Amino acid sequence: MITALDHIAIAVPELEKAIARFKEDFQLNFEGTEDVQDAKTSTAFFPVPPTSIELVHPLNGEGPIAKYLEKKPGGLHHICFRSDNIEEDVARLKAKGYQFLSDEPSPGAHNSKVIFIHPKSCDGVLVEINQPGDDH
Numbered sequence: 001m002i003t004a005l006d007h008i009a010i011a012v013p014e015l016e017k018a019i020a021r022f023k024e025d026f027q028l029n030f031e032g033t034e035d036v037q038d039a040k041t042s043t044a045f046f047p048v049p050p051t052s053i054e055l056v057h058p059l060n061g062e063g064p065i066a067k068y069l070e071k072k073p074g075g076l077h078h079i080c081f082r083s084d085n086i087e088e089d090v091a092r093l094k095a096k097g098y099q100f101l102s103d104e105p106s107p108g109a110h111n112s113k114v115i116f117i118h119p120k121s122c123d124g125v126l127v128e129i130n131q132p133g134d135d136h
């Protein structure tokens with residue numbers, strides 16, 4: 001079941017500049033960066049309990065964030081719900097007609113499993129569901 005709002009993601013064209021903004025200007029706790037190869041995305045996390053801000057930036061200039069930034073200068077990119085059983089939640093939502101962007105969960109940040117629901121299934125909002133890895 002869905003247990004928390006894991007993170008709110010912001011797409012940024014300049015990752016270091018955005019990290020400085022949230023770290024210095026907003027004085028948030030900077031957890032660090034992680035390149036998620038499978039997602040072709042560089043991430044930076046700022047815990048703001050009980051959730052986090054995730055900055056997302058193209059990895060090697062490629063991937064879904066690069067495509068997003070071709071059309072927009074940045075912006076709120078997605079929200080992520082945390083699940084304690086991602087397979088169960090995916091099956092339940094598929095049965096309700098939600099369109100998923102992949103058949104199976106894939107590797108996400110912090111050794112998590114992630115899957116995305118198409119924005120058109122959620123009133124124009126890109127929704128990610130993740131199941132944290134054991135170490136997080």
Ligand SMILES: CC[C@H](C(=O)O)C(=O)SCCNC(=O)CCNC(=O)[C@H](O)C(C)(C)COP(=O)(O)OP(=O)(O)OC[C@H]1O[C@@H](n2cnc3c(N)ncnc32)[C@H](O)[C@@H]1OP(=O)(O)O
Nearest residue numbers: 036039041056064067077101108109114116119124125126
């Ligand atoms: C997994 C690592 C990390 C983590 O948390 O662990 C991450 O979160 S990585 C985040 C980056 N990965 C993804 O975003 C994967 C899922 N995204 C996709 O598959 C695509 O970006 C997709 C399908 C949402 C959009 O694909 P694409 O840009 O190629 O298609 P279009 O440009 O034609 O867009 C189709 C339609 O969707 C609207 N759109 C696109 N992006 C978003 C968005 N972020 N939020 C809301 N809506 C979005 C776009 O405007 C088009 O709408 P339309 O009305 O048809 O014009």
Ligand SMILES: [Co+2]
Nearest residue numbers: 009054080128
């Ligand atoms: Co995310």
